[in-house]
Amino acid sequence: MAYEVNLGHRSANVELLNRAGNHVFLDIDGRKYDVDIVMVENGVYSILYNGHSYNVELIEGDSSKKYIVNTFAKTFNVEIVDAESKYISSRNKGLSVEEENLVASPMPGKIVKIPVKAGDKVIAGQTLIVVEAMKMQSEFKASHDKTVLEVLVKEGDTVNAHQLMMKLE
Amino acid sequence: MIKKVLVANRGEIAVRVMRSCREMGIRSVAVYSDADRNSMHVRYADEAYRIGPPPSRESYLNIEAIIGAAKKSGADAIHPGYGFLSENAAFSARCRQEGIIFVGPDPYAITTMGDKIIARQTMIKAGVPVVPGTTEKLKDEQEALEIARQIGVPVMIKASAGGGGKGMRLVKHLDEVGSAFRRARSEAINAFGDDSVYIEKYIESPHHIEFQILADNHGNVIHLFERECSIQRRHQKVIEETPSPLMNPELRREMGETAVQAAKAVNYKGAGTIEFIVSDNLEYYFLEMNTRLQVEHPVTERVVGVDLVKEQISIANGNPLPFRQEDLKQTGHSIQCRIYAEDPDNNFMPNPGVIKHITEPHGLGLRCDGYVYEGYEIPIYYDPMITKLISWGETRVEAIARMKRALYEYKITGVKTNIKFLEKIMDTRDFIEGKYNTHFIENNEAALHASRPCGIECEDMAIMAAFIDYITKMESIQPPRYTDELGSNWKDFGRKRNVLRL
Numbered sequence: 001m002a003y004e005v006n007l008g009h010r011s012a013n014v015e016l017l018n019r020a021g022n023h024v025f026l027d028i029d030g031r032k033y034d035v036d037i038v039m040v041e042n043g044v045y046s047i048l049y050n051g052h053s054y055n056v057e058l059i060e061g062d063s064s065k066k067y068i069v070n071t072f073a074k075t076f077n078v079e080i081v082d083a084e085s086k087y088i089s090s091r092n093k094g095l096s097v098e099e100e101n102l103v104a105s106p107m108p109g110k111i112v113k114i115p116v117k118a119g120d121k122v123i124a125g126q127t128l129i130v131v132e133a134m135k136m137q138s139e140f141k142a143s144h145d146k147t148v149l150e151v152l153v154k155e156g157d158t159v160n161a162h163q164l165m166m167k168l169e
Numbered sequence: 170m171i172k173k174v175l176v177a178n179r180g181e182i183a184v185r186v187m188r189s190c191r192e193m194g195i196r197s198v199a200v201y202s203d204a205d206r207n208s209m210h211v212r213y214a215d216e217a218y219r220i221g222p223p224p225s226r227e228s229y230l231n232i233e234a235i236i237g238a239a240k241k242s243g244a245d246a247i248h249p250g251y252g253f254l255s256e257n258a259a260f261s262a263r264c265r266q267e268g269i270i271f272v273g274p275d276p277y278a279i280t281t282m283g284d285k286i287i288a289r290q291t292m293i294k295a296g297v298p299v300v301p302g303t304t305e306k307l308k309d310e311q312e313a314l315e316i317a318r319q320i321g322v323p324v325m326i327k328a329s330a331g332g333g334g335k336g337m338r339l340v341k342h343l344d345e346v347g348s349a350f351r352r353a354r355s356e357a358i359n360a361f362g363d364d365s366v367y368i369e370k371y372i373e374s375p376h377h378i379e380f381q382i383l384a385d386n387h388g389n390v391i392h393l394f395e396r397e398c399s400i401q402r403r404h405q406k407v408i409e410e411t412p413s414p415l416m417n418p419e420l421r422r423e424m425g426e427t428a429v430q431a432a433k434a435v436n437y438k439g440a441g442t443i444e445f446i447v448s449d450n451l452e453y454y455f456l457e458m459n460t461r462l463q464v465e466h467p468v469t470e471r472v473v474g475v476d477l478v479k480e481q482i483s484i485a486n487g488n489p490l491p492f493r494q495e496d497l498k499q500t501g502h503s504i505q506c507r508i509y510a511e512d513p514d515n516n517f518m519p520n521p522g523v524i525k526h527i528t529e530p531h532g533l534g535l536r537c538d539g540y541v542y543e544g545y546e547i548p549i550y551y552d553p554m555i556t557k558l559i560s561w562g563e564t565r566v567e568a569i570a571r572m573k574r575a576l577y578e579y580k581i582t583g584v585k586t587n588i589k590f591l592e593k594i595m596d597t598r599d600f601i602e603g604k605y606n607t608h609f610i611e612n613n614e615a616a617l618h619a620s621r622p623c624g625i626e627c628e629d630m631a632i633m634a635a636f637i638d639y640i641t642k643m644e645s646i647q648p649p650r651y652t653d654e655l656g657s658n659w660k661d662f663g664r665k666r667n668v669l670r671l
Contacts, residue, residue, distance in 0.1 A: 005632050012629075014636050024637060028629045037637055042526045042543075043582050045634040054627075056634035057582050059525065064642060069631040070582070073621035076628070078635040108521050108549050134510070134519035134553040158549065161522060 004081040007069075011081075062162065100143050103166035109133035111157045111165070120148045122168075129153075129165055142168070171195060171246045171270060171486055175239045176210065178250030179229060181540045181557060182462070183210035186248050189478035198242045200235055202228035204548040209540040216242050223550045229253045232260050239269055246270035246485055248478075252552070255461040256283060272485045274460045278435040282458040292455045295434035297427055300446065300454045302369030313350045316368050317343060323373060326350055328357035329365035336360055339371060370454075374606040376447040377401070377456075378413050380428035381469045381477070384437045385484050391494045392425040393473045396465055398444075399607045400594065402517055407587070407610075408594060409465035410504040411472050414565065414603025420451055431455060440466075440481050449606070467536060467559045468503040501561055502568040506576065506591045508539075508556040510547050513590035514618065519553040522546065525583035530575040534561045534568075537575075547584060555586070565603065569595055593617050 002015040018025040022038045036048040047054040057070040065080040079085075113130040116122055122142045129140045146168040153165045174190050175198040176183045187197040187210065199214035204223035211217045218238035221228035228234065230253055239247055247264055249255035249272070258279040264271035273279075282288050289299050301320040306329065307313050317324050317340060326349050328336025336357040338349040350366065358364040381393040397413030398406045412421075428443040435458075442463050444456040466477050475497075483491070511517045523546045529537045539556030541547060547555065558575050562568035576592045597613050599605045610617065623631075 003636065005636055007628055007632050010628065012632055014632060016636075016640065024633075026633065026636075028632055031625075031629065033629065033633065035633065037633065039638070039641075041528070044526060044580065045638070047630055047633065049626075049630070054630045055580075056630055057526075057580065058634060058638055059582050065639065067635045067638070069635055071623055071627050071631050073627060074623040076631050078631060080636065080639045106515075107519060110549060133521055133549045134551065136519050136553075138518060 004086075006079040006081060007076050101146070101149075101168045102164055103128055103140055103168065104162050104164050105131050105140075105159050106161065107131075107133055108161050109138070109159060111153050111155050111159060112137060114151060114153070114155055114166075116148050116151070118148050118151055122146055122148060128168075131159065131165075140165075171482060173198060173242065173244045173246070174272070174482070175200065175235070175242060175244035175247045176214070176250060177229065177235050177247050177254055178252070179205055179208060179210055179551065181538050181554070182250040182252075182464075184213050184540050185538050186250060186478050187213050189476055189482070192476075193479060193482065195482070198238065198244050200229070200238050202550070204550050207545060209542065209545075218242060223548065225253065225550065232257075232263055235260075236263060236267055236269070240267070244269065246272055246482070248272040248481070249461065251461050251464055256459070258283065270485050272439070272481050274435075274437055274439050274441065278437050278441075279460050281435045282460050285457070288457060289455075291434055292431060295430055297431045297434070297455045298453065300370055300372070300456075303367045306365040307350070307367055310347045310350050313366075313368060314343065314346045317346045320368070320370050323371040325369050325371045326353040326366050327369060328353060328361060328363070329367060330357065330361035330363040336366070372446055372448045372452075372454075374449050374608065375399075376413075376415055376449075376606050377406075377444065378415065378424070378447050378453070379442050379444040379459075379463070380425055381463075381466065382428055382432045382437070382441050382443060383475075383477075383480055383484070383490060384432055384439060384441070385490045386438055386487055387489045389490045389493075390429045390432050390437070391490060391492070391497065392428050393469050393475060393477075393497060394425065394499050395421060396463075396468055398465060399605055400600075400609050401607055402610050406465065406507065407509075408504065408506055408591070408600075409468055410502065410565075410568070411468045412499055412502065415447065415451070417451075420453075424453055427453075427455075431458060439484055440477050464507070464554070464557070465505050467538060467557060468505045471503040471536065471559060471561045472499045472501060473497055474500065501563050502565040503559060503561045504568045504572050505560075506558045506572060507554050508558060508579070508591070509553045509587050510555050510584045511553050511587055512585045513587045517587070519549075520585040521549045521553070522584040524581060526580065527582075528578065528580040529556070530558070530578035532574075532578075534571050535559070535575050536561075555584075569601065590617060593619075 002013055005012045005014045012029050015027045022036050024037050025034050038046055040046045043058050045056045059068040061067055067078045069076045069078045109131040112132045116128055124142055124144050126142050127139045128142055131138050149167040149169045151166050173196040176186045190197040196215045199210045199217040200220045201211045202221055202223050220234035221231050247269055254260040256279055258276040261271045262276040292299050323341045326338045336353055338353040340346055340349045353366045354364045377398045379396050384390040395413050396409050396411045398409045400408040431443050440462055442459040445453045446456045447453045470477055510520045512520050524541050527543055536559040541555045560568050560572040562571050573595045576588055579588055594600050597616055
């Protein structure tokens with residue numbers, strides 16, 4: 001069965017041709033790979049291909065199908081697109097809230113200040129929320145002129161990475 | 170004799186201090202906030218006491234709670250590490266009052282060196298060079314010209330009330346002084362409503378070089394040579410090394426003597442650091458004194474062969490220094506890289522989180538001072554530094570090669586770190602040649618933020634690993650063969666847990 005795998009902006013067709021233990025034979029966009037692949041440590045894969053030794057680190061993303069993948073040279077966002085994800089994405093089309101209307105913190109931290117409240121009209125560049133982590137304060141600013149729809153956190157709260165803090169409209 | 174030391178700190182430095190205590194047969198006491206119950210220093214210490222909630226103000230800066238823990242544990246000394254209360258004169262005084270030895274200088278030295286103006290005055294009195302300039306308001310163009318001639322161009326004409334780059338004029342030639350003075354003054358009056366301007370020597374490509382000193386209670390003061398700390402981001406050091414590539418034996422001797430003078434001027438006791446700003450022409454000026462152990466102290470330890478924490482404790486015990494200046498020499502070259510949990514591609518934004526997997530480098534000529542481990546959650550409340558990597562080599566070339574090898578070996582997942590950024594610094598020409606100053610990171614912006622090429626095969630390997638991981642995961646939860654209608658919640662839980670790895 002072929003899968004679609006998204007790597008950054010690239011979309012690749014991946015097919016598992018044969019697998020016997022560590023020994024894997026697969027096809028990626030028409031290129032055939034005969035490799036020895038083994039998870040050597042939690043989240044770290046060692047791949048031997050044509051005498052080359054590759055180390056690839058995986059960090060699982062929000063779902064079991066999303067990964068942040070570190071190669072020696074570069075970091076990628078990788079997503080496995082199976083039938084289920086295709087179905088969900090086709091169903092959600094047009095329904096999803098635009099991402100720029102959601103304010104989320106990229107890292108865990110503590111809310112220091114929220115200078116706006118629900119119903120406020122904000123202009124592009126205006127500070128919406130200040131989050132502190134490890135002695136450094138980061139300001140989250142409006143990308144466009146918007147209205148604050150809902151504030152989901154309060155000053156003094158601690159937030160997790162990617163936690164939604166505010167909705168705009 | 171000190172028998173039990175309370176370490177009023179956390180993270181790598183707490184562990185590092187306790188290591189020396191263990192070697193000396195001294196019991197160690199950890200203090201911790203609620204965010205640090207699982208932290209390494211608590212596990213490493215012989216005893217541990219809770220001192221409050223996560224914010225530093227309520228725990229690691231809480232003098233009452235720390236003194237309380239010291240009394241409860243019966244510790245006879247407190248080591249403050251760096252940061253937190255290490256340069257707090259009130260804390261040093263309080264320890265004294267309570268009859269507890271403070272491993273550090275007395276309140277007088279801390280106060281004097283803590284105030285920039287007083288420190289500057291004290292240094293001028295002691296004959297230590299400070300950045301030349303005036304702090305008085307300039308009367309007219311004539312005076313401006315005279316002073317500029319005295320201290321030598323280039324100079325900066327600065328507004329007293331200035332800030333944010335406003336009201337500042339760089340003067341490269343003496344004939345520009347008049348117009349620069351007038352413009353700076355009009356800019357100052359417009360921007361700040363105050364036309365006071367003063368002159369300061371402009372140091373074009375500043376190098377940040379510091380000298381480690383040790384002083385005992387018997388009047389002996391020595392220095393342990395320099396550390397080069399010019400590679401900084403957001404005014405925070407990232408890489409330090411010794412010997413400095415800029416240094417020559419004569420300058421080293423001269424600056425070392427000046428550092429000793431500076432320490433004597435405040436009757437200093439313990440380990441301390443005199444920071445200098447050095448120009449390309451090797452003119453040096455006193456910047457400030459750090460009255461504590463520095464983050465970058467290990468490079469000195471490695472090259473000079475002295476355990477600075479042991480010496481601190483020995484001095485606190487009232488022992489004279491076990492060596493004289495002429496007994497000390499530098500052997501080989503040492504470099505330290507600070508590993509921060511941060512995202513260099515995103516303005517060095519801190520990145521706390523759970524360490525999913527970590528492999529620290531080992532091997533010849535390497536020291537790794539860290540405190541995190543697999544499954545540990547780096548708290549959001551404290552510094553983002555997680556490890557210091559210290560390499561040593563016979564030569565600078567070998568020390569760099571070894572550091573590159575160590576950075577290659579260092580694997581950590583779960584949090585973003587600056588490891589790749591550090592690797593790129595090691596590959597930068599200016600660094601390899603040792604020709605750099607505090608502008609290094611901005612000057613090499615493009616090279617340091619360029620991503621390395623990952624060809625099609627490299628990309629395919631990334632795809633492959635994610636794909637194999639995914640299908641393996643799917644196989645492990647399938648087939649969902651239920652033996653009866655109800656199934657077992659425990660089995661479901663187990664299967665789900667296999668999917669949601671740590």
